Amino acid sequence: AQRVTQPEKLLSVFKGAPVELKCNYSYSGSPELFWYVQYSRQRLQLLLRHISRESIKGFTADLNKGETSFHLKKPFAQEEDSAMYYCALLGHGGSQGNLIFGKGTKLSVKP
């Protein structure tokens, strides 16, 4: 079954510290992966997707097929990064075309 796992419900770091939000997926083929972010009182929005290989708001995510991971990283966290982060996998087979979401990680950046 295709699945996305985000092992941390809550991640708390201090401003200026590096941050890594973990995402592991289960899928035997070539995955298409996304990170979505939900800031307080704002709608869920796309942060980045691995095929674009962009860096958005200082965040990057590298696909590691060997470890089936797509961890989200930022070298220096800012207070405005505090939000809920969801990793998602584009489904195949019975879930063709749908996004399969992890349960999310709440990032709290303290001053």
Add this chain to the structure above:
Amino acid sequence: DGGITQSPKYLFRKEGQNVTLSCEQNLNHDAMYWYRQDPGQGLRLIYYSQIVNDFQKGDIAEGYSVSREKKESFPLTVTSAQKNPTAFYLCASSIWGDEQFFGPGTRLTVL
């Protein structure tokens, strides 16, 4: 700001009542989705529609119904059969198999 809208923002329902949540998009997307967001559960897919006049059950469709009579609209009805309807409901739209764009959400509370 257009795009995808949901109404109402807050909805209160008495037990035993059906309620309908509205979702409209002007992005010309063929695909639309309904998710339920609960703390610690992530986003769970209720129903999705790839094209007008067609829709499919998601992972937690019991107690919900939808219709897709127009490309722009995908209303969700929460029926009295839904045992635990209090939640935050998110609607999304996309080109099928691509990035999903989300609405601001409707918070439903059963009194």
